[in-house]
């Protein structure tokens with residue numbers, strides 16, 4: 001099978017098997033009702049020609065015309081169709097960006113309300129063909145909401161904030177890249193999932209984007225994306241007037257500041273006449289903003305809105321992610337989750353009509369489980385969008401498979417009961433519930449220059465799924481992943497079933513082995529947000545607190561004794577969350593501080609649930625590599641191996657997670673695991689208990705990131721270390737799992753021997769193979785596992801590991817598990 005590198009993602013248009021392909025009638029000609037090369041209609045015609053060639057092996061001509069001529073596919077806008085003499089009577093009225101697709105009759109009609117919509121229709125038709133679906137259909141498809149954007153967090157230096165898929169495709173060394181081929185390819189992907197806008201730089205913005213050279217670069221980016229119907233916008237740095245303009249202030253009410261932004265905006269529109277608008281992160285995580293100048297957030301937002309207003313339909317996307325990250329934990333009334341409503345609710349009437357508030361889906365920060373942000377129920381007059389994060393910052397950083405649509409659906413399907421009436425979050429952000437006109441969806445997307453885009457083929461299901469839900473929030477998460485699997489990997493049933501099963505199991509598994517019952521992802525929030533460090537949530541001002549002590553855990557967000565966060569929700573919802581009896585188990589610790597012995601609705605105690613869930617989650621992750629193995633030979637080896645490597649890594653890291661979190665809580669509360677698993681590992685040999693030569697014992701921080709709290713590293717930075725142990729297990733066939741640390745700064749080499757016979761080798765080079773934010777230390781980020789399977793061991797055999805240090809990585813080892821068949825520990 002031809003190797004594939006992922007560059008075409010779900011648009012690879014694999015040839016259908018010939019027995020399916022021949023069932024499709026011969027297509028002869030595409031008539032495109034636009035000949036402008038920058039028109040999405042032109043793009044659509046080319047895409048159809050290419051796709052049909054590749055999927056059906058049919059060569060088909062394009063005729064660019066302004067009158068209807070005989071054709072087998074006609075593509076254009078409804079208006080151009082009518083003026084070309086077409087009969088549009090059958091076509092229902094379309095919303096902006098909506099399209100009509102009819103495969104009935106002699107001619108396939110793909111007609112958009114506008115040009116980009118025609119392109120959406122072309123992609124829809126190609127998606128059907130590529131899945132071998134030749135059914136006769138005639139329907140209109142309209143978007144949920146007008147705003148469907150991607151937010152890049154790309155920095156001008158070419159790095160990407162929370163990027164795990166290579167370097168920026170937009171910027172390098174402070175300027176826009178010369179070669180924007182990847183940007184056009186990206187626009188193609190975005191258009192195929194019906195996104196219509198992209199903010200091209202990080203919310204933590206620099207002012208250098210506004211220099212003359214970069215303004216020209218922005219024009220080139222816009223030009224590269226325009227043929228796909230993608231408009232661009234930019235993130236702005238609030239203090240630019242002071243720091244770039246040399247003014248003495250950036251006060252949003254200062255006439256000179258207002259003038260400065262107005263001039264800059266004129267310049268931006270000169271180069272990008274169809275600018276989407278501005279994205280603003282202000283007064284958040286150290287960023288300056290209007291509050292810095294004793295003005296309100298509305299003053300700040302309106303300043304940008306007024307600069308944009310004369311130029312067209314540009315909007316200010318003002319982020320609701322405003323909070324104090326120096327919050328005092330000793331005050332039990334303090335709560336970061338309250339911040340958005342506290343800051344924005346009273347300003348509801350004060351924003352100009354081209355200001356849109358961009359609200360992260362939950363009150364904190366893209367955690368593995370959160371309730372919807374209460375701000376969705378507290379704005380009536382100010383339009384808003386919901387912000388998701390395709391980037392898996394807190395969800396395994398694309399090194400773990402976590403398919404997010406099921407998580408997003410818990411938010412989109414939630415009924416906020418505003419004024420006692422049905423107020424489903426998706427109806428709020430679509431504008432339907434409160435009659436908003438400028439609203440919808442934004443998602444942080446960390447595509448990079450890796451050919452896989454996100455650094456992981458499987459992670460692309462999240463980008464695809466985001467587009468699908470932004471268009472139609474009632475789409476089903478299973479249907480979405482099935483379509484994506486067929487398009488990405490192939491239409492074979494085993495492929496589709498396997499990819500779907502792993503994907504659908506992935507978020508529940510991840511929640512199980514990371515943070516349960518609404519306690520949040522228990523990752524290290526003070527460093528890279530990847531591996532486990534439950535203790536890092538507390539004892540600092542970031543406000544992602546768990547308030548775990550020796551007896552109890554959870555945030556008391558109730559009205560009577562807590563932070564009153566429950567009261568930020570409309571009455572009926574507030575009552576549910578305020579009451580421990582009616583709060584669903586999965587959010588119990590989000591809203592309540594309870595003893596570890598608190599009984600859940602399942603009958604288990606909180607602590608036993610933690611222990612069990614961590615075992616269950618890690619067990620599920622152990623099944624992923626074996627499930628995936630069924631696809632060997634069904635998909636190309638290149639992508640097969642890429643995914644297999646990550647799933648094996650995930651299986652190993654899920655055990656690190658399991659043991660770290662369980663170890664942390666058992667140490668804290670002293671309540672044993674009913675099943676006696678936690679802290680009891682009969683198959684393990686701790687590295688620190690082995691006979692060591694050239695190795696020394698070190699403490700690991702946090703302690704729970706090492707089995708027994710300790711690991712070994714070589715004494716010398718050059719000379720190898722040797723760790724030996726006699727194996728006192730019954731003779732038989734075993735898997736040997738080695739837990740070690742693979743951190744930044746070197747690529748140690750390891751070899752493992754049984755009675756001096758080499759049985760395996762590996763190197764500490766995951767930083768090259770995975771691309772997530774690795775750590776420089778021995779900790780929960782770098783802790784990992786390698787497994788050698790099916791080894792015959794005689795009782796008394798000597799196990800030996802030789803570790804060769806490299807750079808600052810001293811061949812660290814944690815423990816070795818000698819696992820009888822069927823046991824993973």
Ligand code: GCU
Nearest residue numbers: 161162203204281321365393
């Ligand atoms: C998170 C993330 C930051 C990001 C911020 C934001 O806190 O860790 O990197 O800047 O969200 O959304 O602005």
